[in-house]
Amino acid sequence: MTGPGATGGRAALLDMDGVLVATEGLKEQAHLRALASFGYEGTPGRALYRSVMGQPQDAVEHAYLVEAGLEGRVAGARYSERFRREYQELLHERLELVPGARALLVRLSEEGWRLALVSSSLRWMVELVLARAGLASFFEAVVTGDDVEHEKPAPDPYRAAFRALEGPEHLRAVVLEDTGAGIASGRAAGFPVIALRHGWNEELDLSGAGRVLTSLEDTGAVVGALEAALEAGPA
Template sequence: MAIEALIFDFDGLLMDTETTLLDSWRWEWRQHGLELDETGFFADHGGDVSEARYAALAAAVGASFDRAASHARRTAYRERVHAGLGLSPGIAAWLGEATRQGLRLAVASSSGSAWVRAHLARTGDLSRFEVVACGDEVAAHKPDPAVYRLALARLGLDASRAVAFEDSPHGVEAAQAAGLRCVAIPNAFTPEARYAHADVLLPSAATTILSEVLARATRSKSRSNS
């Protein structure tokens, strides 16, 4: 069945906000003369876990910790970094190729709509996407497939007519649970071995043209159905 749409995760896939998130927390711990323990920093689910991270920092700092001041300082730092952040390598070329091929584009993210839309608007890419489905519009975050099902519903397409693109193992699980073929580009914080369930695994969007990626995804699905 012909592919009509591509559905992209946002954080870590379209834009590397995962690295800036980790960097902002490292930076904030260092403002207190401390070093962040990065073990398990990225949870195996989508959504915001900031409160747990602030609680850990508060426990390390002690009674002098000012949560409001810490949050304001950290987010201001991250916003300065984001001012120069663009699409991940190779993504712009993929989006251009998709447009030339007449493919429809969507986003399915566990992050909030305001966050996703603001970043894509800042880089001038929001108008490329016909559909934006986000975590604050569904009851559960990835690996639950709800946000992918929402994107498909808004596209008016069956899952067999779309391909998802993800950077995390739980994102791949969410896409496949929604019935989608999924191309994985592993983020820098997760071992590649955890992406064995992806239909296609790539080191970067810059290594392969989109038409070849989609051909590989289609062949992978055909083999799994045989």
């Protein structure tokens, strides 16, 4: 898939939440609102959301129900529907791009990179975010939590994205992630991985990435890091 010094097309396989859009705080708030709607009066600490970042949606919802003591009292489907209502409302009100994200996508597209989005979020979330943020047109392929049998940290999501982009030309790919599960997924799929450090993952272990960035705002530096990762190949 990739290799040091290889030639051919370049692809960037990008996570969504926390990497391109600042949605982690909105998701946490949607969970808190959903719990409150079922009578929970506590406030789970931010550590709970950080502990489940990058995991499949059903696992995240289960963690919140357990934390609130609502497991077995509130059906998972009811909680999912309430979370959906709350999250949709927050996306319409407060969705913001990560600083530098749009400029990065523009530059990568202009320089001929093939782009795929790879998210553990459910398809309805991804489609709504891409539409609201105006990012859908940048991506040739979109892989969501609904599209694979085994989600991150399994390699399936990134392998599926690469297969969707792969054509007659030799293609090299690099992953941009922000969670341990995502990094493990990209590495298991055979790709070099760059990580983005931000306020929501500042305590997470990102050491599995070949390099950790702290911002996307210096577009040239980010593209340079992606190119260097391609040249170096998988760790």
